[in-house]
Amino acid sequence: MVTRARDVMTRDPDRVACGDTLMEVAGMMRSLLVAFLPVCDEHGDLQGIIALRDLLRGGDPTRVTASSLAQQPPITIGVDDPIGHV
Secondary structure, three states: OOOOOHHHHHOOOOOOEEOHHHHHHHHHHHHOOEEEEEHHHOOOOEEEEHHHHHHOOOOOOOEEEEEHHHOOOOOOOOOEEEEEOO
């Protein structure tokens, strides 16, 4: 039996919204103990990934948003893709 992406993926991952400020992103990263978070639009569609290192180059953490620093374009796979493809 082939292991598929769906077999190892997180079903409801933590994420930030495009309009979240860097201050909000930093707080979430701190509370979750993570260095990367997906950035999603108002429909929940992936827009990019923001990393802890992105926060350091961002500017005013109370005004700069996650979407302005998200690494784009996101690379995605299908849930039925074999794990070897991932």
